[in-house]
Amino acid sequence: MQQDSADHSFTGACAHRMRAIDDTLDILSGKWKLAIIARLCHQPMRYSALLRDVTGISGKVLSRELQDLETNGLIVRHVATSKPLTVTYSLSETGRSLTTLTDSLAEWGLAHRARMMQAGN
Amino acid sequence: MQQDSADHSFTGACAHRMRAIDDTLDILSGKWKLAIIARLCHQPMRYSALLRDVTGISGKVLSRELQDLETNGLIVRHVATSKPLTVTYSLSETGRSLTTLTDSLAEWGLAHRARMMQAGN
DNA sequence: CTGGATCCCCGATGATACTG
């Protein structure tokens, strides 16, 4: 990794870090993935429960997002073939490892709101 | 906070937490915001540098994202009225407080890649 | 160099209806 041309570009470990961040953002792309995961942090939830609690999401999009998350191994889909058909989603081990992230998210959201308050808005 | 109707919905502190997360996700919406912030964590950068380093972003979108971030007070725009006009972006205090988040992102990306490796893919 | 304005297109999203 020579310094090649210009002022500041990311090289070596730093570029690696950026790639890692991009990877993560790619997997968690869209506005819903983390919102869904945050809900599942606390307890497994059914499709309809998610539809209720993830504010603003539509059924189709929820389906897609859940499929994406399952494909990436972040959540597990449990199907109970009872009469009215019950599907429950829960975090996989991998998904659970995102708790750090959702914690950061929640923490920052709170802090940010506090900042906005005292800023006079 | 009574338990109101059904099985599991989020109430009280938990709902608050969810709202905080949603707020954060809203401010950081889009695939680029966090990628940009991650770059600026290390040093202030110029428009052209960001255009080079944020892989895949186009000029127009970069402009928009930077404006959004500035509006939300996450970054600061420095204009040097030299002859060829130089604009530098850096994190504000608020923006710097997102470092925790980008750290989590990077960390998780690395860990996730490691998991994928050992999973056999 | 920065970045706004314009044109254009594809893919994401919502509503509705239908299946298992």
Place this chain on the structure above:
DNA sequence: CAGTATCATCGGGGATCCAG
């Protein structure tokens, strides 16, 4: 209940050109 299929719509995002 848990989705899927279809259709119409909308806006994000790329390319290019131009202005400060």
